[in-house]
Amino acid sequence: MDREQRSRLFFVGLLAVLPVVMLLSVGSGPITIPMADIIDILLHRLGLNSATPDIQQQLVVEAIRLPRTLIGVLVGSSLAACGAVMQGLFRNPLADPGIIGVSSGAALGAALGIVLGGTWLASFTELFQAYTVSVTAFIGGFLSTLLVYRIGTTGQGTSVATMLLAGIAVSALSGAGIGLMNYIADDTMLRSMTFWQMGNLANGNWSAIIVAASFLIPLQLIFITRARGLNALLLGESEARHLGLNVQKLKMQLIMLTAIGVGVSVSLAGMIGFVGLVVPHLVRLAIGPDHRWLIPCSSLLGAGILLLADIIARLVITPAELPIGIVTALLGAPFFITMLWQQRKRIL
Amino acid sequence: MSMIASASTDECLRVEGISIERGDRRLISDVDLSLKAGELLAVLGPNGAGKSTLIRAITGEYPLASGQVLLNGKPGEQWDTLHRARQLSVLPQSSSLSFAFSVREVVLMGRTPCDSSREYNEEVCNQALVLTDVLHLQNRSYTQLSGGERQRVHLARVLAQIWDQPKHGHRVLLLGEPTSALDPKHQHQTLTVARNFAKQGAGVLVIIHDLNLASQYADRIVMLKDGRKCVDGAPEQVLTADIMQQVFDIKTSVIKHPVHGYPMVIPI
Numbered sequence: 203m204d205r206e207q208r209s210r211l212f213f214v215g216l217l218a219v220l221p222v223v224m225l226l227s228v229g230s231g232p233i234t235i236p237m238a239d240i241i242d243i244l245l246h247r248l249g250l251n252s253a254t255p256d257i258q259q260q261l262v263v264e265a266i267r268l269p270r271t272l273i274g275v276l277v278g279s280s281l282a283a284c285g286a287v288m289q290g291l292f293r294n295p296l297a298d299p300g301i302i303g304v305s306s307g308a309a310l311g312a313a314l315g316i317v318l319g320g321t322w323l324a325s326f327t328e329l330f331q332a333y334t335v336s337v338t339a340f341i342g343g344f345l346s347t348l349l350v351y352r353i354g355t356t357g358q359g360t361s362v363a364t365m366l367l368a369g370i371a372v373s374a375l376s377g378a379g380i381g382l383m384n385y386i387a388d389d390t391m392l393r394s395m396t397f398w399q400m401g402n403l404a405n406g407n408w409s410a411i412i413v414a415a416s417f418l419i420p421l422q423l424i425f426i427t428r429a430r431g432l433n434a435l436l437l438g439e440s441e442a443r444h445l446g447l448n449v450q451k452l453k454m455q456l457i458m459l460t461a462i463g464v465g466v467s468v469s470l471a472g473m474i475g476f477v478g479l480v481v482p483h484l485v486r487l488a489i490g491p492d493h494r495w496l497i498p499c500s501s502l503l504g505a506g507i508l509l510l511a512d513i514i515a516r517l518v519i520t521p522a523e524l525p526i527g528i529v530t531a532l533l534g535a536p537f538f539i540t541m542l543w544q545q546r547k548r549i550l
Numbered sequence: 551m552s553m554i555a556s557a558s559t560d561e562c563l564r565v566e567g568i569s570i571e572r573g574d575r576r577l578i579s580d581v582d583l584s585l586k587a588g589e590l591l592a593v594l595g596p597n598g599a600g601k602s603t604l605i606r607a608i609t610g611e612y613p614l615a616s617g618q619v620l621l622n623g624k625p626g627e628q629w630d631t632l633h634r635a636r637q638l639s640v641l642p643q644s645s646s647l648s649f650a651f652s653v654r655e656v657v658l659m660g661r662t663p664c665d666s667s668r669e670y671n672e673e674v675c676n677q678a679l680v681l682t683d684v685l686h687l688q689n690r691s692y693t694q695l696s697g698g699e700r701q702r703v704h705l706a707r708v709l710a711q712i713w714d715q716p717k718h719g720h721r722v723l724l725l726g727e728p729t730s731a732l733d734p735k736h737q738h739q740t741l742t743v744a745r746n747f748a749k750q751g752a753g754v755l756v757i758i759h760d761l762n763l764a765s766q767y768a769d770r771i772v773m774l775k776d777g778r779k780c781v782d783g784a785p786e787q788v789l790t791a792d793i794m795q796q797v798f799d800i801k802t803s804v805i806k807h808p809v810h811g812y813p814m815v816i817p818i
Contacts, residue, residue, distance in 0.1 A: 204689075205652060293648065434662050436649050440611055441642060445711065446635025446663030491649035 209495035212488055216502035220275075227271040227509045228263055232521040235259050235267075266404070273406045273414075274512050275505040277471045280418045282504020283425050284463040285478025286485070286496050290432040291456050292354070292365060295486070296541065298479030299464045302350045302365055303372030304343050305475065308468035310376040311342020312398055313383040315469075317391050336413070340465030346372045347461045398472035401527030403512050406470055417466045421459055422501050428456065429493035436491070474527050476534020477504050483541065560586040561623075562720035562753040563608065568617030570600075570607050570777075577603040578777045580617070585753040587720035590745050592768035593757045596798055599774040601757045602643060605724050608755075609640055622719030635663035637719060639711040643726040643757075645704055647692055653703050654679070654688040660710035674713045678706040681743050683736065697731040705740060709747065721752040729758060741767040761815040765789055766807075773797050789813040 229235045243263045245251035281299065288297045288304075299305045315338030350372055354365030380399070387395060397405060406414075431452050434442040443449050467474070481504040482496060489495050508526070511533065515524040565583035569576065578600045585591050593601050606612045608619050610626045619626040621638055639660070647656070657678055661671040679685040682702040687695065692703065705728055712721040725744060729737040737760070745767050748754045758764050764771055765785040773781040773788065775797050781788050794802040794815060802815050 205655075293646070295649070430662055433651075433655075434659055436651070437647055437656075437659065438642070438645055440606075440609075440640075441645060443611070443631065444609060444635060444638075444640040444642075444708075445659065446632040448631055486650070490655070491651055492655060 205490050205492070209489040209492070209499070212485075213495060213499050213502070216499055216506065220502055220506050223506045223509045224271050224275065227274060227513055228267040230513045231262075231267065231516050233259075233262055235263065269406050269408060269411055270403050270512070271509065272411050273403045273471055274509045276411070276414055276418045277403065277467045277474065278477055278505040278508025279422060279501035280463045280467045280504075281474060281477040281508070282481035282500040283422045283497055284460040284467075285504075286482035286493070286500040287425050287428075287432065287456055288460050288478070289482055290436060290493060291453065291460070292351070293436055293438075294365070295483060296479070297365065298476070299343075299460070300473070300475035301479060301538070302347075302354075302369035303376065304347050304350070304461070304464050305468055305473045306373040306376035306380075307346025307349075308339040308343035308465045309398060309473050310379045310383075311465070312339040312469055312472075313380045313395055314338050314342070316394055316398075317383045317387045336466055336469035339469035340462055342376070343465035343468065344458070344461035346376065347457050347464075351457060397525070398468075399527070400525030401472040401474040401530070402525055403471050403508075404523075405472075410470060414466050414470045417462060421463050422497070424459060425456075425497050426494070428452065429497055432456075432493040432497075433491075472525075472527065474508070474530050476530050476538065477508055480534050480537050481507060483537075560588065560720070562587045562621070563722050563755070564620040564623075565604075565608065566617050566620070568607055568619065569615040570603055570612050571615045572612070576615075576777060577612075578607060578774075581774070581777075581779045583772060583779070583782075585722065585755055587751050587753050588748055589769045590748045590754045590756065590767060592764035592771045593755060593774065594759070594761065594764055594771060594797075595774035600777040601774055602726055603777075604774065605640065605726055605755075605757065608724060609638070621722060632663050635711065636714075637712060637716050638722045638724070639708040641704055641708045641723075641725045641728055643730075645700065650691040650693050652689055653684060653692055653695070656692050656703050657688075657706045657710055660707035663711065664714070666714070671710075674710050675706075678710040678713070681709065682706040683739060698733060698736060701728060701731050702736065702740070705743070709743070712752070715751060723747060723752055723754045725754065725756040727757050727759070729760065729763065737763060761789060761794075765812045765814060766810070786813055789815055 225237045225240055228240050229237055239255065239259055240263060242251055242253065243255045243260050246253070246255050247264065285298050288299065289295050312335050315335040319334045319338070350365060350368045353368040384392060384395060431442070431447050434445045434447055435449070435452065439449050482500045485496055485499045485503055489499065511529045512526050515526045515529045518524060561584055563585040565581060567580050567582055568578060569580055570578040581604065593604065595601050603612065607614060621629060621634065654675060657675045658671060661674065664671070679688055682705045684699065684702050684706055687699060687703070692700065695703065708723065712723065715721070723744070728740050728744070732740060741763060744754050744756055768785060770783065771781070771785055771788045772779060773793070780797060781793055789804055791802050791804055794800055801818050803818050804813050804815055807814050
């Protein structure tokens with residue numbers, strides 16, 4: 203079986219598994235709802251089933267679990283796809299929105315939006331009330347992406363060591379800014395910021411989901427259309443130019459789009475680390491680095507893995523729950539250490 | 551269309567008085583060059599003479615301080631990158647690909663600018679893999695290959711890129727030290743491939759350090775020294791003890807190849 207067939211099979215497999223994980227996610231929690239009941243509730247909502255479902259179950263599904271699951275799908279797929287694209291862009295499999303400081307930049311932007319949004323930004327943000335935090339998160343993410351990219355890239359390509367160091371510096375700087383915001387925030391702001399820094403899929407409502415989806419879904423589709431360009435970019439920037447690509451334009455587009463993806467994801471669910479690093483890496487192990495398959499498969503696997511992490515976060519200490527960022531970090535950090543261990547000779 | 555047809559020269563690449571400056575250093579001064587379709591041109595010169603810079607100037611990577619580069623009669627900056635990529639392909643001196651693409655996938659990347667069917671691309675890929683003797687490696691991961699094998703894979707890729715004869719003009723192949731990591735058999739094989747590619751109507755410019763390989767395969771040799779072109783002519787005219795002394799600062803004796811008659815440079 204050649205790689206193309208294996209990739210197709212892998213993609214179809216993921217496509218088939220994701221709905222099951224989504225049903226599992228809708229069903230799991232303090233109140234367990236059987237899959238058959240979930241399907242009944244969804245069919246009833248769509249007007250395809252006349253039998254009236256249990257009111258309590260319906261409420262739990264429609265107001266809590268389903269939005270949460272959809273946020274998990276949107277955020278997980280976007281973070282994984284952005285991770286894959288960023289690794290292609292930096293020509294380095296260790297690039298990840300969290301590690302190179304993009305998420306923390308976005309979190310700083312979000313913190314600024316939360317704390318200052320209500321005060322002196324108010325006149326400006328009145329128009330964009332619903333979008334304020336998303337916009338500031340995006341700006342924060344974009345600026346840090348640009349900064350890390352500029353510091354890490356020379357004519358010879360992108361240096362891992364420099365990039366990771368730049369990421370540390372950007373994270374430290376953002377951390378200081380977030381600390382400052384913590385200091386001047388009131389109790390409500392503080393609480394919402396704490397959730398942000400550890401990640402949480404439970405904070406969204408339907409309108410936030412629709413807004414986020416209108417960014418995140420087209421974004422991932424655009425990524426897929428840039429797959430051949432990303433493949434060529436892995437050969438090197440001048441090689442990609444010789445292959446007829448407008449490299450500068452492609453790079454700017456992709457930086458812009460990953461910043462939007464990370465910014466919107468952070469604004470929806472806070473900082474969730476390691477999904478962007480681990481998921482594309484797993485997909486590459488399974489089907490190789492071809493972006494035409496890597497990006498869509500990363501999206502699907504990212505959505506599935508984030509949902510599983512969220513189910514774990516909900517179940518380990520029911521009826522309370524862990525912040526999801528802690529779960530992904532607990533699972534992802536050892537993985538990252540293993541990768542560093544294997545590659546440390548190449549990095550030095 | 552009529553313009554190109556009426557200008558039906560065989561010249562596919564023309565470099566007119568170009569100079570390149572990086573910072574306050576002048577890398578290339580006032581170089582002229584002409585490459586005809588069907589011709590294999592070898593560019594020789596000491597390290598730092600400006601050979602790789604010349605390729606970067608032709609591809610537009612470095613801005614020109616003066617002069618111009620014409621590809622099939624049209625100035626370099628007037629080409630859009632996609633159409634240029636269908637006529638001009640470049641083998642870089644070294645390539646850094648750290649992702650585990652298979653050899654076949656790397657060669658297929660050469661077809662990126664071409665809007666041909668997948669079946670046709672696969673067919674081109676097969677033929678290019680055979681030409682450069684890497685067909686047996688096609689499913690191996692690029693990252694596991696030796697330096698010489700990688701060089702041959704990239705050669706297959708750049709050949710696949712300009713496999714098809716364009717409707718107008720001629721194809722140009724620029725090879726930056728394609729033989730530097732190769733064993734003797736594959737050095738000869740690579741240059742034979744380059745020469746056959748030229749015979750099919752392409753212009754081929756190859757940077758090379760081995761004087762005798764250049765002598766055996768090139769139709770014409772250009773020598774650069776300190777960013778200037780100092781010699782341009784057929785191997786018999788260029789490969790002389792005097793010129794070797796002048797350009798490379800080495801003492802040599804030049805003899806005729808006992809079988810084929812081309813000049814051979816032997817250090818003494």
